[in-house]
Amino acid sequence: MFSRLISIAVCFLPLSAAQTFSSCNPLYSTGCPPDTALGKSINIDFTKGSVNSFTATGNPTYDSTGAHFTVAKAGDAPQLTSVFYIMFGKVSITMKTAPGAGIVSTLVLESDDLDEIDMEWLGADDSEVQTNYFGKGDVTTYNRGAFNPAPNNQGQFITYTVEWTSTQITWSVGNNVVRVLTPATADANQYPQTPMRVKFGSWSGGDPSNPPGTISWARGPTDYSKGPFTMTVQSLAVTDYSTGTQYKYGDTSGSWESIQAIGGKVNGNAGSAGSAVASADMPAVTSASPSIPAGLGGNSHTDTAHQTGWPWVGTATTLSTATAAVTSVAGVPSGWVITSSGKVVPANSAAVSAPPLSLVCFLLL
8 A cells, every 4th residue: 555655646746857848958058957867777678568768659569579660651750768868878779670762760869959879771771771970959061971781671680789988989780880980080069978868760751741852861752552661679778888867967068078977977887888999990981971962951050850850859959049949758756766677666666567657647546
């Protein structure tokens, strides 16, 4: 009975350890709420169902093969977004990508000030993955993307990894590092370095309602009569290279040195990082990805791809505005923790599996 009362009470508690809104860009305000920190490693097996450390939109489904993200009609964009952030770390996703001209499967790490690290798979070609990065929402150029080999990515489960530290980002397909980025090789002031959420899902870049540049980039248009088109995620492993319960921007610089780890330390778990990979061992990326047309973006300070092309990655953001509209998710309630399997549970029952918080509230109220 006591535990029942605790659960009921939690449904009414403010998410004091969480970001409860995100219309605040820390580049322009020192009053933005802190981000919930993962501060550990988790390994999620989606063949066992959903976990409440990720918020779903667009109706992902689950069965014994994993989480399914299906685009069947215009407007479909199923995705999962973490309730936590990592401050440097590693994300490994084991998945089959969605087929179909114009269909895009996406893994995104994104921060409140719009630093971003991406992997995207175009359904028109099952032999490659596009890797990309952005800093502070700046899309004045689209010269940061590269296509890297990922053969048969629609026909088999492959593990893709992004490892992100203060000195290097690596993108891997299976056991092969396919791209390396360092602060020195990134565009000026564009190296991602602020706390990031993890998001993944599928959408139709080739939808006829999208701008011509987006449709061309996605190799559309999309013919929904040939669908549905499904991306399947078997598992996800995330390691936060910092520790603590929250990450807070100490000033408006957007530099990693300004980030404060509440109750922990930035790079406090950096011993989990892999060995550095020599940039010289990788082919240089010297120009835009060949299929990103110059017309994909809008004016030089607006991320139009995010506005009209990527319906769930973010929305249009200008460098001159004081607010950046980034889709918000609730974090972890005060007194609750994330288990190693990705479940959000009361701290005194961390070893016990718990249903999603929304379900707990529905059943008990």
